[in-house]
Amino acid sequence: MFSGFFVTLVSTIQEAKVNLEAHKTSTTPLDFLILDDQLEEHVQDILRVIHSPDAPALRDTKLVHLYTPTMSRTGHAVFGTNATPGVVKITKPPRKARMLQTLAGLKDLPNAITTAKTVVSKAVEDITAVQRTLFGNVLIAEDNPIAQNLLVKQLERFHLNVTATANGEEAIEAWKSHVPGHFSVALYADL
Structure with missing residues (x-):
């Protein structure tokens, strides 16, 4: 998840405190x-070390607190609040995109996440990839006539010879009726 970052992993709060104490006089700032x-x-203990006046390398350190939402005995809300200044809370398990977006936001970096690709854009990319790697004869099996016609037109645009069938059985018969190696690929839409 943190490729490109310099990461020190510790297993206990005590180890974290020891590492922070050692880093206090470092010339390299600790970002997160x-x-x-x-x-x-434990969050408060770590904050005390980070905010101590003799820790210039920790002055701008941002604390991200991963936690599991639970119901407290007093009946407080399941999700914690970000009431502690300088602490960003993220529920576990953190997703990679959410974590990286949070870190970018804490460093005032652009943190826009690209939107998920649509089915159409994926299909266009797939067809472009087909153009680069396919040649010759292609066998397709698609029971939806509109989708079948669209697929045929897209593949023919890339100078492929398309044999279209309405289902898997027809596709197998078409495959068998040609010599071995006739088709470069067979596409079955509803697998």
Whole structure:
């Protein structure tokens, strides 16, 4: 998840504190500290180390607190609040895009996530890939006549010879009726 980052992984809060104490006088600033811990007391302990006056390398460190939402004994809300200044809370498990977007936002970097590709754009990319790798004869099986005609037109645009069938059985018969190697590929839409 953090390729491109310099990461130090520790297993306990005590190890984290020791590493932070050692980093206080470093000339390299620490950008982020990601804390995977349920206890709010541990968050406060880490904040005390980060905000200590003798820690210039930690001055701009951002704390990301990963936690599992639970119902407290007092009946408070399931999701925690970001009431602690300088702490960003993220529920577990964090998704890669969400984590990277959060880190980018904390560093005031552009953090726009590209939208998911539509079915049409994926199909166009697939057809473009087909153009680069396919040649000759293509066998397709598609029971929807509109989709079949569209697919035939798209493939023929790339100078492919298309044999269209309405179902898998027809496709198998068409395959068998030609010599081996006649078709470069067979496309079955509803697998």
